[in-house]
Amino acid sequence: xxxxxxxxxxxxxxxxxxxxxxxxxxxxxxxxxxxxxxxxxxxxxxxxxxxxxxxxxxxxxxxxxxxxxxxxxxxxxxxxxxxxxxxxxxxxxxxxxxxxxxxxxxxxxxxxxxxxxxx
Numbered sequence: 001x002x003x004x005x006x007x008x009x010x011x012x013x014x015x016x017x018x019x020x021x022x023x024x025x026x027x028x029x030x031x032x033x034x035x036x037x038x039x040x041x042x043x044x045x046x047x048x049x050x051x052x053x054x055x056x057x058x059x060x061x062x063x064x065x066x067x068x069x070x071x072x073x074x075x076x077x078x079x080x081x082x083x084x085x086x087x088x089x090x091x092x093x094x095x096x097x098x099x100x101x102x103x104x105x106x107x108x109x110x111x112x113x114x115x116x117x118x119x
Contacts, residue, residue, distance in 0.1 A: 025077065025087030032073070033095020036066060040099050041106075048110045055110070059103060066096060 019027065040062060047058040070092055077085040 021081065021084040022087040024082065025084035026091045028073075028083055029088040029091025030095065032069075033092045033099075036092075037095055037099045037102070040066075041102060044103050044106050048106060052107075052110065055107065059107070070096075 043058060043062065044055065047055040070089060074085045074089050077083045077088055
């Protein structure tokens with residue numbers, strides 16, 4: 001799914017705009033970052049309903065998965081020259097950090113609700 005989405009963003013940037021390699025890198029980084037933010041939000045929200053241990057496992061595995069994706073895509077861009085790997089990585093990391101803030105806030109709220117239920 002992610003591979004198809006990345007390919008779609010690269011093809012769209014080539015067909016519908018006169019973007020250079022840096023522009024394509026930023027576009028793909030932003031698109032993949034937004035997709036990551038949406039999927040991560042939905043997964044975190046769903047797993048917090050099943051308990052904190054399950055949620056922490058899902059969050060940790062999601063972190064590792066995102067790390068593998070950004071490394072693989074950066075290497076593909078470096079080898080093929082389709083987009084600037086630095087622009088992609090920096091743009092994706094901005095969205096990644098926003099996603100981490102959202103995850104931390106969601107877990108913090110969940111802990112607060114669990115503490116109130118215990119008291």
